[in-house]
Amino acid sequence: MNAPAYNFAYLDEQTKRMIRRxxxxxxxxxxxxxxxxxxxxxxxxxxxxxxVQVTAAILGPSxxxxxxxxxxxxxxxxxxIRNFFRRTAGVRTTTSTQQATVIQTRHRIPEAPLSxxxxxxxxxxxxxxxxxxxxxxxxTRRMHALADYGLMHVKLYxxxxxxxxxxxTYAYPVQVAGRYIMDPSPTPKFDNPKMSDCPALQLFGAGRxxxxxAIPPYTHVISLDFEDHPFERYRLDGTCALCGAxxxxxxxxxADDRGGRIFVCSDTDYCxxxxxxxxxxTESSRG
Amino acid sequence: MYVAAKxxxxxxxxxxxxxxxxxxxxxxxxxxxxxxxEGQLTLAVDRVMNEGSLYDRELAALAIKQARxxxxxxxxxxxxxxxxxxxxxASEPIDTAAMTVRxxxxxxxxxxxxxxxxxxxxxxxxxxxxxxxxxSSDQAPAQAESSRNSIPRVTDLLARDDLIEPSPPPNTDxxxxxxxxxxxxxxxxxxxxxxxxxxxxxxxxxxxxxSTQRGYGRNHPFAGEIRxxxxxxxFVPPELGFAVPIGRITVTECQMINQFAGSxxxxxxxxxxxxxxxxxxxxxxxxxxLVDRALRARELGEEVKAPAQDxxxxxxxxxxxxxxxxxxxxxxxHYVDFxxxxxxxxxxxxxxxxxxxxxxxxxx
Numbered sequence: 001m002n003a004p005a006y007n008f009a010y011l012d013e014q015t016k017r018m019i020r021r022x023x024x025x026x027x028x029x030x031x032x033x034x035x036x037x038x039x040x041x042x043x044x045x046x047x048x049x050x051x052v053q054v055t056a057a058i059l060g061p062s063x064x065x066x067x068x069x070x071x072x073x074x075x076x077x078x079x080x081i082r083n084f085f086r087r088t089a090g091v092r093t094t095t096s097t098q099q100a101t102v103i104q105t106r107h108r109i110p111e112a113p114l115s116x117x118x119x120x121x122x123x124x125x126x127x128x129x130x131x132x133x134x135x136x137x138x139x140t141r142r143m144h145a146l147a148d149y150g151l152m153h154v155k156l157y158x159x160x161x162x163x164x165x166x167x168x169t170y171a172y173p174v175q176v177a178g179r180y181i182m183d184p185s186p187t188p189k190f191d192n193p194k195m196s197d198c199p200a201l202q203l204f205g206a207g208r209x210x211x212x213x214a215i216p217p218y219t220h221v222i223s224l225d226f227e228d229h230p231f232e233r234y235r236l237d238g239t240c241a242l243c244g245a246x247x248x249x250x251x252x253x254x255a256d257d258r259g260g261r262i263f264v265c266s267d268t269d270y271c272x273x274x275x276x277x278x279x280x281x282t283e284s285s286r287g
Numbered sequence: 288m289y290v291a292a293k294x295x296x297x298x299x300x301x302x303x304x305x306x307x308x309x310x311x312x313x314x315x316x317x318x319x320x321x322x323x324x325e326g327q328l329t330l331a332v333d334r335v336m337n338e339g340s341l342y343d344r345e346l347a348a349l350a351i352k353q354a355r356x357x358x359x360x361x362x363x364x365x366x367x368x369x370x371x372x373x374x375x376x377a378s379e380p381i382d383t384a385a386m387t388v389r390x391x392x393x394x395x396x397x398x399x400x401x402x403x404x405x406x407x408x409x410x411x412x413x414x415x416x417x418x419x420x421x422x423s424s425d426q427a428p429a430q431a432e433s434s435r436n437s438i439p440r441v442t443d444l445l446a447r448d449d450l451i452e453p454s455p456p457p458n459t460d461x462x463x464x465x466x467x468x469x470x471x472x473x474x475x476x477x478x479x480x481x482x483x484x485x486x487x488x489x490x491x492x493x494x495x496x497x498s499t500q501r502g503y504g505r506n507h508p509f510a511g512e513i514r515x516x517x518x519x520x521x522f523v524p525p526e527l528g529f530a531v532p533i534g535r536i537t538v539t540e541c542q543m544i545n546q547f548a549g550s551x552x553x554x555x556x557x558x559x560x561x562x563x564x565x566x567x568x569x570x571x572x573x574x575x576x577l578v579d580r581a582l583r584a585r586e587l588g589e590e591v592k593a594p595a596q597d598x599x600x601x602x603x604x605x606x607x608x609x610x611x612x613x614x615x616x617x618x619x620x621h622y623v624d625f626x627x628x629x630x631x632x633x634x635x636x637x638x639x640x641x642x643x644x645x646x647x648x649x650x651x
Contacts, residue, residue, distance in 0.1 A: 006415075042414035070397070080411040087413075126501070135502035135593075163555075254399040257439040259447055264397075 009056040009089040015039055019057035019212070023203060026214035031176030032144070033127050038210040043084070047077060048106055049207030051123035052084070055104050058119060058203070059085065064092045066100035071108035071249065071266035078106070097269050107170075109191040111248050111270040114200035116217055122185045124206035127213060129173045129183040149181050152224065160229055169234065174221050181224070182213060189223065190235050190249045196221040238263040243274040310355050324348040333537075333566025334358055338607060339365030340467070340486050341372075342536055342565050359488075363608050370467075377463045379521040379530050383514065383540045383563075385437045390515040393441050395544060401438030406515060407567070441512040442542045442559065451544060451557040473599050480582060480602060484575045485564055487605035493570060495595040496577035504581045504593030507546030508560065515539045515567055539568045543576035548587050558587060 007013065015037075022036035041049040059065065065085055069078040073095040081104060082093050094100050097112040104121040114120060130140040133151045143149065152173060159167040166172075172189035176182045184192060185204060195202060195215055202215040215221060225231040236250050241262040248270055250263040265271035311318065325332055325348035335347040339362045347365060354360035390406025393399055405411075445451040455477070464479035466486070471479065484492065499505055517537050521530040543560035560580025562572035581595040582602075594600055604610060 044410075044414075047410075072397075075397075076405065076411050080413070084413055131502045132505050251397045254396055254444055257400045257444060266397075 006088055008061070009059045009085065009091075010042070011039065011053065011056045015053075016057040019053055022212045023054065023057065023214065026203070026212050027201070027216050029180075030216055030219050031174075031180030031182040031213060033206075033211040033213045035210055036212050038207045041207060043080070045208035046125060048081060048104070048123035050205030050209075050212070051104050051106070051121050051207075052081060052205075053207060054121045054203050054205035054212060055085065055102060056089075058121075059089055059091060059102060061089070061091065063101045064094050064099055066094050066097065066103045066269075067105075068103065068108060068110070068267075068269075069106040070251070071110070071270075072268040074268060095269050095272075097267075107186050107188075108249070108266060109187060109194045111265075111267045112273075114198060116199040118200040120198075120200050120202045122187075122202065122204045124183070124185045124204045124211070125208075126171075127183055127204065127206040127209050127211040129171075129181050144180060147179065152181060153226075156224060156226070160226075166225070166229065172231075173224050175224060176215055176221050177219050182215075182221075188234070188249060189231075190233055192221075192223045192231070193233055236263065240265045240271060243271045243278065245271065245274060310353075319352055321345065321348040321352050324351050330567060331356075331358060333564075333568050334489060334571070335361045335365055336565045337568055337571060338362040338486055338488065339369065341365050341369040359607050359611050363611070366608050374468075376522065376525075377465075378533070379523065380457065381518045381520060381536075381538070383518060383538070384440050384443065386514060386516040386518050386538075386540075388438050388514055388516040391438060391512065392510075392514075393512045394510040395441060395512075399441065399444065438514070440514075440542060442544065445511070445544070445557065449554070449556060452548070452559060454559070471602060473602075474585075475598060475602060477579075480598070481561065481563075481575075481579060483602045483605055484562075484578055487575070488607035488610070489568075489571045489574070491605055491607070491610075492574035492578055495581070495601060496574035498593065499577050499581050499595045504584070504596045506558075506560070506577070506580045508577055508580065509544045510573065511542045511544035513539070513541045513569055513572065515569070537566050539564050539566065539572045541569070541572035541576040543573070543580055545580050558583070 009016075011019075018037060022034045026032065026034045038050065038053060041052055043049060043052065055065070065082065066073065067078045067082040067085075069075040072078065073082075085091055086093055097103065097110040097114075101117065102119050102121060103110065103114075104123065106123040109120065128137070128140050130143055130152060133155055134140050134143065143151070156166050156168075159165065168189070170188045171183055171186045172192055174182050174184055174192060174195065184195060197218050197220060198215070199217050201217050204211075204213045206212070223231040235247075236252075238250050239246050240248060240250060242264050245265055248265045248267060251266045253262050253264055254260070255262055265274075325344050328348075328351065331351055332344050332347045335350055335358055336342055336344065338359075339347065339350070341347070343365075346368065347361065350361035350364040351358065354364060388401070388404060390408065391401060391404045393403065442451055442454075446453060464476050464482065466479055466482050469479075471483065475483070500508070515537070517535045519532050520534050520536055522533045523530050539562075541562035543562070545558045545560055547555040548558050558580065560576040560578075560583070562575030562577075562579065564571045564575070578595055578601060581593070582598050584591045584596040585598075589596070591597060
């Protein structure tokens with residue numbers, strides 16, 4: 001059997017060019033879903049094949065890559081994707097948000113602010129924000145083309161009528177640069193405000209659905225709402241049991257089977273940085 | 288001189304000999320043994336046991352060999368054998384909370400009592416063809432200290448706070464439904480529905496479950512927990528009147544947590560979808576849980592509009608032995624029926640040709 005040889009960052013250069021063209025188009029039309037010829041990747045659809053293809057297309061040998069899943073660097077799939085690029089591209093990897101040039105993420109935006117020399121790559125399962133209102137692609141593309149977004153507002157209104165709240169807690173729809181309604185991927189709506197006027201380029205890759213979209217740096221992004229029901233950035237009212245943060249998004253951890261539970265930062269790098277700063281502060285106050 | 292096609296008997300005999308020859312393959316390569324299949328193609332064996340509705344690894348392996356690896360054919364062989372077995376009764380419900388767990392993951396909590404146990408999974412492998420890895424590995428796997436303690440189910444933890452609907456209480460007065468004894472009727476009970484899904488074709492459930500994720504009957508699923516391991520099976524012999532253990536089986540269970548239901552009289556809480564199958568069958572168990580939840584649409588007061596929510600459609604087409612039989616029966620002779628159709632088409636054409644022009648246009 002011939003041992004297969006793989007290119008830098010797995011994908012062949014022709015494929016990378018095709019993906020980069022899709023990315024350029026996506027940057028030129030903020031929030032618009034650009035179809036692209038998504039490839040079969042060596043991990044299953046749903047594991048982040050879209051994000052992996054975007055990362056593979058933009059990665060250069062001098063990049064420093066960070067991969068997070070649920071905000072954490074140590075979740076199994078983040079470890080797996082990081083190892084994949086370490087193996088196929090040989091790039092440096094990091095868990096530090098500040099040191100990374102490319103951050104691939106699933107379901108979170110890091111707590112630490114991003115800078116203009118960074119790119120955030122989102123893994124997207126369902127890129128179409130209107131999909132759960134209208135399952136047919138032919139119909140949703142027409143709705144986007146005509147900016148016919150009444151259905152989405154009716155859905156949000158019905159939520160308020162039924163529950164007293166907009167019952168969307170993650171993948172909360174946004175409008176990008178005053179035009180396209182966009183799915184931010186299943187990030188908690190806590191992260192939505194971080195997308196607006198962000199200095200970093202934000203790229204979104206959906207492998208199975210074959211779509212790429214983007215928010216260029218410093219683009220205005222608003223979360224959909226009503227004047228009398230303004231968007232609320234939800235955060236569980238709790239404190240991180242490890243670093244004491246009161247401003248970060250928290251994971252609930254079940255401590256025992258008697259109803260005991262604690263909360264910890266979902267962003268592990270943020271939490272670790274705070275803890276090491278606290279340790280240094282304690283050290284210096286002692287010294 | 289014309290001779291009508293006869294001699295089917297010899298043709299069949301020869302076809303069977305040819306089949307056996309093809310099954311054997313290249314005689315210079317050693318023949319597969321059922322033991323090899325049972326030990327090394329374990330997931331194929333699990334699938335055949337599930338859809339064949341018979342927990343017997345040895346027979347499932349034999350069926351796979353005999354079927355040349357065609358799993359639906361192997362399932363068929365197992366079903367046909369199962370139909371001949373005497374039925375002694377129904378076992379006691381298995382207790383998956385008391386499972387000896389080999390794999391247990393929750394997608395809803397980062398950590399929880401009992402922890403996340405990856406077990407033997409493809410999930411984080413990179414799908415790169417590696418000829419060496421297909422060969423044997425001498426490395427013994429790392430062994431955790433085996434925990435004899437039972438691991439609480441995630442849904443039970445949520446149920447403590449009433450955040451998820453309770454499992455319906457068992458009704459021990461009613462016999463358990465059995466599709467192999469009583470044909471399906473509609474609306475079906477959840478017991479027969481789950482039996483139907485457990486026997487259903489994996490690919491069919493996968494496609495239906497997938498369709499709910501893509502907006503055709505969406506139900507906001509979270510994999511609360513997937514667990515794989517061994518459970519004890521108990522049976523109450525009528526002459527004894529108490530439960531005796533009769534063995535252990537491997538099962539995969541998926542408890543899906545879905546978006547809430549609530550009404551003026553009940554507080555909002557999560558709803559459930561349930562999947563269970565023999566052996567290691569995660570894809571099946573997850574798909575089953577998605578479809579089970581989709582089929583609860585009417586019960587939960589949701590609009591029924593997608594294929595996966597249509598009980599009659601889903602349950603009537605899930606059985607691959609039935610489906611393959613009827614689809615493939617198109618290979619059988621239909622000379623007589625076709626002859627009748629042929630006669631009709633000829634008559635219609637002659638009428639069409641005899642008709643004056645305008646009528647023809649109207650017909651077109």
